[in-house]
Amino acid sequence: MAARLIDGKALAQQVRERLATESAELFEKSGIRPGLATILVGDDPASHVYVKNKQKACELAGIYVDDHKLPAATTQSELLALIEKKNADPKIHGILVQLPLPKHIDSKVILEAVSPLKDADGFHPYNFGRLVEGHPVFEACTPKGVIKMIESTGVPIEGKRAVVVGRSNIVGKPLALMLLQRNATVTICHSKTKDLPAVCREAELLLVAIGKAKFVTADMVREGAVVIDVGTNKTPEGKLCGDVDFEPVSRLAGWISPVPGGVGPMTIAMLLENTVESAKRTAGLT
Numbered sequence: 001m002a003a004r005l006i007d008g009k010a011l012a013q014q015v016r017e018r019l020a021t022e023s024a025e026l027f028e029k030s031g032i033r034p035g036l037a038t039i040l041v042g043d044d045p046a047s048h049v050y051v052k053n054k055q056k057a058c059e060l061a062g063i064y065v066d067d068h069k070l071p072a073a074t075t076q077s078e079l080l081a082l083i084e085k086k087n088a089d090p091k092i093h094g095i096l097v098q099l100p101l102p103k104h105i106d107s108k109v110i111l112e113a114v115s116p117l118k119d120a121d122g123f124h125p126y127n128f129g130r131l132v133e134g135h136p137v138f139e140a141c142t143p144k145g146v147i148k149m150i151e152s153t154g155v156p157i158e159g160k161r162a163v164v165v166g167r168s169n170i171v172g173k174p175l176a177l178m179l180l181q182r183n184a185t186v187t188i189c190h191s192k193t194k195d196l197p198a199v200c201r202e203a204e205l206l207l208v209a210i211g212k213a214k215f216v217t218a219d220m221v222r223e224g225a226v227v228i229d230v231g232t233n234k235t236p237e238g239k240l241c242g243d244v245d246f247e248p249v250s251r252l253a254g255w256i257s258p259v260p261g262g263v264g265p266m267t268i269a270m271l272l273e274n275t276v277e278s279a280k281r282t283a284g285l286t
């Protein structure tokens with residue numbers, strides 16, 4: 001039996017349409033238009049493409065975009081000064097500092113400088129801590145999108161054996177916490193995990209975020225599992241491919257998400273959702 005496809009692109013489109021309605025309603029009720037400040041330092045071509053895609057999605061959803069592109073030589077204190085300005089700007093409800101930052105800038109310092117009330121990426125330690133406590137405010141976009149993708153299948157998360165492969169602060173760790181919050185039994189794997197294939201085979205929900213092309217092969221997947229592939233890797237031919245060996249795995253999984261067209265578009269949709277939610281909180285509507 002072939003797996004059913006979790007179409008992140010279509011789901012993201014639905015989210016964006018709902019957000020367009022919500023931001024129009026918010027404007028009508030309160031005169032507030034949700035605003036996102038995007039800050040990009042340097043000239044990494046992939047980052048420029050990502051930020052452009054995020055801005056385009058914002059505009060379609062009725063979110064005001066305040067674009068800042070800074071030269072690679074920008075100092076940490078110049079960047080901090082810009083963030084302070086955006087923290088104080090009432091037109092701005094979300095601040096995105098695109099990663100990675102140039103090496104001479106300490107991203108931990110930068111992410112902590114963003115007001116936790118405007119942290120649309122959910123990367124500030126305050127918001128991370130709130131998630132750990134089980135009272136999330138802003139949730140990181142990629143794991144939040146993964147949860148919505150699982151929910152879209154109708155497969156309940158509660159009571160399931162979930163295996164998260166990867167433990168980064170922006171994907172694996174927050175995703176594991178979000179699954180725990182929804183009463184899954186969660187295992188987190190990483191590069192030191194022994195017998196990873198055996199652990200993965202236990203998974204009813206298998207969530208993979210490691211950054212290794214086609215790493216998860218069919219022998220690592222339980223029949224009928226929900227498989228979500230966060231990885232974005234470039235093949236030698238320059239094509240985008242995930243961490244999961246899609247073709248063979250899709251022959252035994254119950255559900256599977258593709259790359260491209262899976263988690264990536266949902267990540268962007270969740271950034272917009274966080275921005276609109278933030279604007280609603282400002283307006284006292286939630």
Ligand SMILES: NC(=O)C1=CN([C@@H]2O[C@H](COP(=O)(O)OP(=O)(O)OC[C@H]3O[C@@H](n4cnc5c(N)ncnc54)[C@H](OP(=O)(O)O)[C@@H]3O)[C@@H](O)[C@H]2O)C=CC1
Binds near residue numbers: 167169170192231233
């Ligand atoms: N579509 C989207 O919106 C997004 C996609 N991504 C993609 O997701 C992937 C992961 O990103 P990110 O979390 O930032 O990556 P990081 O490089 O920060 O973390 C990778 C994690 O994978 C683990 N890992 C690496 N190799 C193995 C292995 N052989 N076996 C088991 N675990 C392993 C590492 O373990 P250890 O901790 O032991 O080193 C680490 O925890 C990347 O491809 C990235 O491009 C990321 C963010 C957003």
Ligand SMILES: Nc1nc(=O)c2c([nH]1)NC[C@@H]1CN(c3ccc(C(=O)N[C@@H](CCC(=O)O)C(=O)O)cc3)C=[N+]21
Binds near residue numbers: 053096141259263265
């Ligand atoms: N502060 C910050 N927040 C982020 O959320 C953030 C970041 N920095 N730095 C980089 C990563 C990566 N990331 C992606 C978002 C969308 C796609 C996406 O939409 N990808 C399309 C394909 C795009 C293509 O063809 O290249 C897809 O998967 O279908 C991918 C990757 C967000 N990130």
Ligand SMILES: [Mg+2]
Binds near residue numbers: 168
């Ligand atoms: Mg990373």
